[in-house]
Amino acid sequence: MQDTNLLEDTLKKQFGYTSFRTGQKEIIQDALGGEDVLGILPTGSGKSICYQLPARIQEGLTIVVSPLISLMIDQVKELKANNFKEVIAINSFMNPPERKSVYNSLYNYKLIYVSPELLQQQELIGRLKRLDVRLFVIDEAHCISQWGHEFRPDYLKLSEAIEALNHPTVMALSATATPQVQEDIIKALNRPNMNKRIYPMDRENITFCMEEVADDVEKIERMTRILGKYRIPALIYFTSRVAAENTARILSNRLEDRNIAFYHGGMEQIDRISIQQQFMNGQLDIVCCTSAFGMGINKSNIRLIIHFHLPLQLESYIQEVGRAGRDGKSSIGLLLYSPKDAFIPKNMIKNELPDKTDITNLFRHLYTMVQQGMEVATSNEQMENQLQINETQWKFFRFQLEKHGIIKNNRIQFQEENWRHALLSIETLIKERIQYKQEKLNDVLRWINEKECLRRNLYKFFQETYKNPKYHCCSNCGFTWDKWKPDETPLEKSHSESWQAKLKKVLLVGNVNEAE
Amino acid sequence: MFDGIILTCIDKLQGERTASSIYHLLKGKKSIQTVQDAHIYHLEKYYGIYNVLTKERFNNNLSRLVAEGLLNTIENEYSKFQLSTIGVEWLEEHKEHLKVEYFNGLTYNKITDVFYLRLLLLIQTLTNAKMNYFRFIPVTDNHSAERWVKQHYQTMKTKKKEVIQSLYDELYNLLDMFPEQDASLFVDRLTGYQTIGLSTNQLSEKYMLTDEDVHLLLTGMVHRIITTVHKDKEKFSIHAKILNDLSETNLITHSANKTNQLLKKSYTINQIAAMRNLKTNTIHDHIVEIALYDSDFPLDNYISAEDQKEVITVLNNENSFKLKDIKESLNENISYFQIRLVLAVNKKVLK
Numbered sequence: 001m002q003d004t005n006l007l008e009d010t011l012k013k014q015f016g017y018t019s020f021r022t023g024q025k026e027i028i029q030d031a032l033g034g035e036d037v038l039g040i041l042p043t044g045s046g047k048s049i050c051y052q053l054p055a056r057i058q059e060g061l062t063i064v065v066s067p068l069i070s071l072m073i074d075q076v077k078e079l080k081a082n083n084f085k086e087v088i089a090i091n092s093f094m095n096p097p098e099r100k101s102v103y104n105s106l107y108n109y110k111l112i113y114v115s116p117e118l119l120q121q122q123e124l125i126g127r128l129k130r131l132d133v134r135l136f137v138i139d140e141a142h143c144i145s146q147w148g149h150e151f152r153p154d155y156l157k158l159s160e161a162i163e164a165l166n167h168p169t170v171m172a173l174s175a176t177a178t179p180q181v182q183e184d185i186i187k188a189l190n191r192p193n194m195n196k197r198i199y200p201m202d203r204e205n206i207t208f209c210m211e212e213v214a215d216d217v218e219k220i221e222r223m224t225r226i227l228g229k230y231r232i233p234a235l236i237y238f239t240s241r242v243a244a245e246n247t248a249r250i251l252s253n254r255l256e257d258r259n260i261a262f263y264h265g266g267m268e269q270i271d272r273i274s275i276q277q278q279f280m281n282g283q284l285d286i287v288c289c290t291s292a293f294g295m296g297i298n299k300s301n302i303r304l305i306i307h308f309h310l311p312l313q314l315e316s317y318i319q320e321v322g323r324a325g326r327d328g329k330s331s332i333g334l335l336l337y338s339p340k341d342a343f344i345p346k347n348m349i350k351n352e353l354p355d356k357t358d359i360t361n362l363f364r365h366l367y368t369m370v371q372q373g374m375e376v377a378t379s380n381e382q383m384e385n386q387l388q389i390n391e392t393q394w395k396f397f398r399f400q401l402e403k404h405g406i407i408k409n410n411r412i413q414f415q416e417e418n419w420r421h422a423l424l425s426i427e428t429l430i431k432e433r434i435q436y437k438q439e440k441l442n443d444v445l446r447w448i449n450e451k452e453c454l455r456r457n458l459y460k461f462f463q464e465t466y467k468n469p470k471y472h473c474c475s476n477c478g479f480t481w482d483k484w485k486p487d488e489t490p491l492e493k494s495h496s497e498s499w500q501a502k503l504k505k506v507l508l509v510g511n512v513n514e515a516e
Numbered sequence: 517m518f519d520g521i522i523l524t525c526i527d528k529l530q531g532e533r534t535a536s537s538i539y540h541l542l543k544g545k546k547s548i549q550t551v552q553d554a555h556i557y558h559l560e561k562y563y564g565i566y567n568v569l570t571k572e573r574f575n576n577n578l579s580r581l582v583a584e585g586l587l588n589t590i591e592n593e594y595s596k597f598q599l600s601t602i603g604v605e606w607l608e609e610h611k612e613h614l615k616v617e618y619f620n621g622l623t624y625n626k627i628t629d630v631f632y633l634r635l636l637l638l639i640q641t642l643t644n645a646k647m648n649y650f651r652f653i654p655v656t657d658n659h660s661a662e663r664w665v666k667q668h669y670q671t672m673k674t675k676k677k678e679v680i681q682s683l684y685d686e687l688y689n690l691l692d693m694f695p696e697q698d699a700s701l702f703v704d705r706l707t708g709y710q711t712i713g714l715s716t717n718q719l720s721e722k723y724m725l726t727d728e729d730v731h732l733l734l735t736g737m738v739h740r741i742i743t744t745v746h747k748d749k750e751k752f753s754i755h756a757k758i759l760n761d762l763s764e765t766n767l768i769t770h771s772a773n774k775t776n777q778l779l780k781k782s783y784t785i786n787q788i789a790a791m792r793n794l795k796t797n798t799i800h801d802h803i804v805e806i807a808l809y810d811s812d813f814p815l816d817n818y819i820s821a822e823d824q825k826e827v828i829t830v831l832n833n834e835n836s837f838k839l840k841d842i843k844e845s846l847n848e849n850i851s852y853f854q855i856r857l858v859l860a861v862n863k864k865v866l867k
Contacts, residue, residue, distance in 0.1 A: 073657060077653050077654065077657075081651040081652065081653060082651065083650075252721070261715065261718055262717070267715070267717075268568055268716065269657065270633075270655060270656055270715075271716050271717070273653065273655055273656070274655070274707070274713055274718075275715050276653075277653055277655075277707075277712040278712045281710060281711075281712050498696075498700075499691065499699040499702075499703045502700070502704070503684065503687060503688065503691070503703045504684070505711070506639070506643070506703065506706045506707075506708035506711055507639065507680055507683065507687075507708060508643050508646055508680065508709060509680065509681065
């Protein structure tokens with residue numbers, strides 16, 4: 001009992017929550033008891049508490065592998081803001097002297113976030129080995145599975161890292177993992193006896209709404225009408241940066257008393273932080289964004305998530321729509337589609353992986369390198385430039401080449417028979433991947449054209465039942481917009497002031513309401 | 517602004533360099549060629565003023581200027597441009613509004629970002645601390661800025677109110693140098709307690725500028741602020757503190773500096789190349805870089821006084837800085853490396 005109180009006290013004192021959400025406590029207790037655990041918790045249910053809390057109260061070090069640098073950095077910032085200072089994110093953005101100084105002081109930390117790529121480094125592993133690693137966490141664990149919606153080859157090598165670190169307790173977490181993916185995770189980590197803590201991912205306060213329109217123009221008209229009617233925090237997801245920018249501009253012109261901006265991964269860091277924080281702070285009502293936005297965003301009152309483009313997989317849709325209504329209040333996921341939409345994702349799927357010409361080019365290039373006695377460039381960027389392929393494509397190649405023993409410690413091993421074999425096997429693999437992604441897209445298309453309950457048919461791939469909706473179920477079960485009365489944010493008139501007045505305000509000069 | 521700067525650069529390059537040399541100049545490429553060009557063509561102001569510029573963005577602007585008839589391509593010359601008559605008129609007409617006098621790129625490009633980020637983070641930290649709110653997300657991850665603010669906040673925290681007041685007074689005076697609109701844009705970018713500054717794109721929409729111009733305007737303003745602070749460190753004591761350890765003297769690259777140390781120990785170029793596992797050409801680049809900044813550079817060690825004279829004569833007669841043209845008019849014993857050294861040392865004498 002005392003243990004339980006300790007957990008609750010820590011939760012309250014360090015994280016500011018009064019009670020655990022579904023699953024958190026069970027997973028934490030497993031980890032503290034030294035049992036490996038696979039936790040599947042819905043988006044927005046506070047997955048990160050599951051390892052942040054043990055890291056804070058347990059002796060020794062917790063390592064968290066996370067695929068997204070921005071996500072790591074956001075979490076570190078948030079933890080530091082919450083006065084948990086012994087945390088760091090080690091990533092490839094750090095410059096060498098900075099990284100070196102961090103490597104030399106690893107013992108100062110209790111929680112270390114690291115990218116899967118860096119965990120391949122002998123230097124880092126060697127240093128971590130000397131520390132007392134108690135808990136090894138794999139965040140977004142579905143990345144380990146070929147059948148997950150964001151396969152990351154580097155994740156497959158994690159079991160080696162776990163072994164090298166002398167088998168700490170393993171915690172694998174994901175928000176979206178089908179039973180097939182769950183099996184894959186357990187297999188790839190080589191931990192058959194993991195506790196499985198699987199919680200339903202359905203969100204009872206989200207209403208699903210599907211609307212067919214003729215084209216993009218009509219999509220914008222629909223959004224103008226809805227967003228003009230309600231003043232609510234909303235996110236609009238796009239698959240292209242340009243579309244996000246343009247739509248933000250159009251909507252701003254049409255909805256003059258709404259604050260609208262765009263956000264995507266191509267923006268400068270300072271601008272990205274600015275938009276995120278404005279949205280958190282209520283200075284912005286609507287953000288037009290790509291999937292880069294939202295990970296690690298802790299805003300509880302997002303009322304509406306619109307998808308302007310088709311998601312490529314139901315898994316990513318569930319994650320994105322799950323950012324709505326974390327406060328439990330009535331929220332809506334609206335997907336707008338036009339008959340033409342199915343073509344865009346098809347191209348995106350093709351571009352994600354290298355094509356046949358890329359493969360031939362790659363092997364030819366490697367052969368030239370062998371003849372000139374060259375090694376594989378250590379910088380990925382250099383290889384990407386030489387081969388004219390994107391980062392994901394090169395990473396895919398590199399993993400395959402290492403798997404087939406063609407690249408060993410950056411040296412290229414030439415053996416004709418093996419190369420022939422590898423070439424064929426890579427070609428087949430790509431074909432399979434594209435086919436698999438196509439099937440996932442077909443699931444999305446089938447769901448969109450669903451005549452029956454959207455809720456049931458969205459979740460059926462992941463779990464057998466779902467909770468009764470708290471407010472409205474979906475547009476196929478009788479939801480109409482006139483039934484929706486969400487909490488609205490008050491209108492704040494922005495008036496133009498002189499720069500002198502604004503400067504005074506931002507610096508709190510002459511401000512009487514200060515805390516001192 | 518961006519258009520004006522591109523046109524000015526093309527104008528000054530007199531068709532002797534390709535457009536990508538302008539791109540490198542604005543990005544602040546550390547190559548010796550770029551730095552030397554900045555000196556030769558008197559484009560020092562613009563060096564490194566747009567470090568986040570992408571090639572794509574640059575090329576788009578260039579093509580637009582061609583499409584609008586302000587630029588012509590030079591015949592038979594790949595990717596070289598010159599101003600059209602309309603271009604010349606445009607530049608003349610807009611001269612007053614280009615704000616080129618704000619910039620001091622070559623001197624400040626390395627410290628601009630750090631200075632600006634420190635200022636932004638300091639304002640955010642002090643105002644939030646004043647309201648006893650410590651859970652804010654910093655506007656920047658820049659380590660140098662974080663470290664500096666963390667360090668100085670310790671000494672400021674007991675007198676937050678006074679520091680904020682002086683910061684306000686200083687900023688008021690500094691921003692008062694600028695036109696209303698520029699000052700207003702600068703203030704809109706600031707983040708304080710529960711007020712988050714606007715992004716580049718939000719600023720460009722609000723002030724009806726391009727994203728490029730917002731970036732350049734802010735950079736130019738920061739340069740001007742730094743210049744002003746340097747002139748009166750007492751009046752702008754907090755800003756001076758932010759600038760304090762950001763030296764402008766450290767102009768040569770780390771690697772060139774290493775080469776310089778070895779040269780001073782009398783190692784030969786070949787020895788240094790072997791020791792450092794670098795190509796001889798790279799060591800040559802280092803030496804040209806050193807020559808650019810070292811007023812006591814021993815030019816005579818590398819080229820005889822006689823040959824130096826010959827190069828300078830050709831330079832003055834040719835009235836061109838194209839290395840190839842110069843080389844062709846010279847005694848063939850004189851290498852490109854030697855010509856570049858003469859150019860570097862004599863950059864101020866020429867023109």
